[in-house]
Amino acid sequence: MSYEHIEAPETGSKITLADEETGELNVPDDPIVPILYGDGTGEDVGPAAEEVLSAAAEATGREINWMRVYAGETAREKYDENLPTETVEAIREHRVALKGPLTTPVGSGFRSLNVALRQTLDMYANVRPTYYLDGVSSPVKAPEEMDMVTFRENTEDVYSGIEFEEGTEEVERVREFIEDEMGYDSIHEGPVGIGIKPITEFGTKRLVREAIDYALENDRDSVTLVHKGNIMKFTEGQFRDWGYEVAREEYGENVITEDTLWEERDGEAPEDAVVVNDRIADNMLQQLLTRTDQYDVLAMPNLNGDYLSDAAGAQIGGLGIAPGANFGHGRVLAEPVHGSAPKYAGEDKVNPSAIILSGRIMLEYMGWDDAAELVRDAVEEQIVSGRVTYDLERQREDATKLGTSQFATEVAERIEELA
Template sequence: MGPEEREKRPAGEPERLVVPYLEGEGVGPEIMAGTRRLLDEAVRRCYRGRRLLQWLELPGEQIRTLAAGSSLPQEMIDTLRAHRVALKGPLATPVGGGHRSWNVELRQRLELYCCLRPARSRAAGSLLCRQVDIDLAVFRETTEDVYCGIEFAADSEAARQIRALAGVGLSADSAVGLKVMSRTASQRFFRRVLRWSRQQRRRRVTIVHKGNIMKQTEGGFLRWCRQVLEEPEFAADFRFTERGDGSDGSSIMVDQRLADAMFQQLLTRPDEYDVLAAPNLNGDYLAEAAGALAGGLALQPSANLGDERALFEPAHGTAPHLAGSDRANPAAMILAGCMLLDFAGWPEAAGALRRALDTTLAAGTGTPDLARAWQRAGRPAREVGTGEFVETVAGRLLEEA
């Protein structure tokens, strides 16, 4: 924990964790409110006044009133930089025009270069036609690849020059986007993946790429990741194999898969995989697919990690059609809050809240998206609104904490 959150305090004073939060758009305000209530309750019951969360709201109107082409307010960035953790609701990104993704800008300006999306089977079950049992961690590098947003309209002078430079007969009406990947960013990212995998006692790390086609970018990603395995910090604990023949018991196996093959295997035998490490674009796709296997994006949290700070959020979008209707599912936001507590070193509260959520889901209590899916699958279900779902989980905390 950073010095700004853990200062010397008088005897008897509780330890306070300052958590900046941004409600987000669409369903963001209501799922954030419920999550904050549950996080406060979990901390209160587990630490009995010895620890407290101190919430610091980031005004959402600062984002909603920005003009197209503007950057996020420097004041907001400075606040986030001053604290080790933050919690964020979903933010909308226009399709085909308008402002650039605020989510991408936050990751780039705060140097949150590593995104972790866990996909673990929960009591809610898969929403697919068959049950799967997985505990996957999908990591993606989040500062490079096509997400850099370096694009040029077809009629621009820059696009004309790039088309001429490419020398491959590109059509004169071709828009151009750049795919940027560096050894520095790729290796920084993969070191983070390996450290996490070792700390969590994982058995297998799979590097996912499309290096057979994009040999200098995606192929470079594979080469650069393999170079990290030779560094003294990792050489004794990790073993690269082309055959995928499993761990030898004394080291963690590292292998590689082409992205298209990985998607197929994720659907057909997901339980064989453990940790996936991918560049930005394919990592985004893989994380969403893994989330669907584990029950849907409404149950998937996301952590944006840097060297000095982390930003936690639900993996799903804003769902504006559900805003204010008391039908939004807060589970992913609750689980993002649990990841925040773990990161801050408060695992007792995180564990208690996860167990309370899982117990609620196992009892068949869910918001409309889950309850109706369970009913279609022939499972008993009790459909509740957002507020009642939060209160049910809070009641379970009485038993878990």
């Protein structure tokens, strides 16, 4: 398609869908990849990620042709709107993209630009691999025990945006329906805000499939369904039940449930099989700390996933280095977990590791595992060296403080040395 404000690269090939049913991609060695720097420090970390990921591609005999797209503040400057249609369509068309942090302005018409992008593109799985890098300070004694991947359903739950504001005619109609027609009398008198929490079989099962497929493809031992089904029996309890249905009915001997494991096999799992179990969400928050190494892949509804993934990130040093991505059907939008930190924008100061490592997830999704491993190894070596950005430097006595761009340049140089 042609673009009004997006400048397409003169070289490069489009990533296409190789298999409609499975979502498998056909990735050329010179793909065009949209990149959205984002707001605030996105203007600093976006170019840093480009430099490092381009180095990893070149080191493995490939080339990324970046295509700058816009949302948030930069889109308002060019389009006078926050989320231009051509940005969404460019990402949809090219299937693989990287974005920095976005801030939703007050009165913009969006609850969240990030959520709007995910829902518009049907990026239904928020995926966060959480692992420890040597040299990063952590609040726990054994951060290296954390090597977990969270799969958070991205389109439903209380994030679906079905809310009714206090004092409106709509909220009173909903209250009247709940109390008079449905017979529930548990809403207190006086002003009330009401939200709807949809959990569907469709949304649940495609999320759980994505998690199980990931576990099988990456030699993970278990997938844990995290829910609050002991209280919310018809939403989160149903999430658990539908998740088990996927495990029992769709994967044959490749997947075994925890009940079957103990009732029929005395705890002995078949070789190469993934065990599917479930845990209550509040208990899982505790087990992140007390039994960290016993969990591999977590699959959960939207709100649980928000809490759990952030808590896991805290154990490996915080959200400043935590990567993330959103998976759709044959589509990925990689993005760091942290916010835009506008007070540091343009200061060449902040740590770009999170967006760089988010790019690593993007490379894995493209099937470029060799390039992805170079990125992780180079970032870790750079941190161990002590030549780091201010957030890591201030926690170590032997460190040298670097700016965002210098940190990225040295990581890129390490990739060349490692290749």
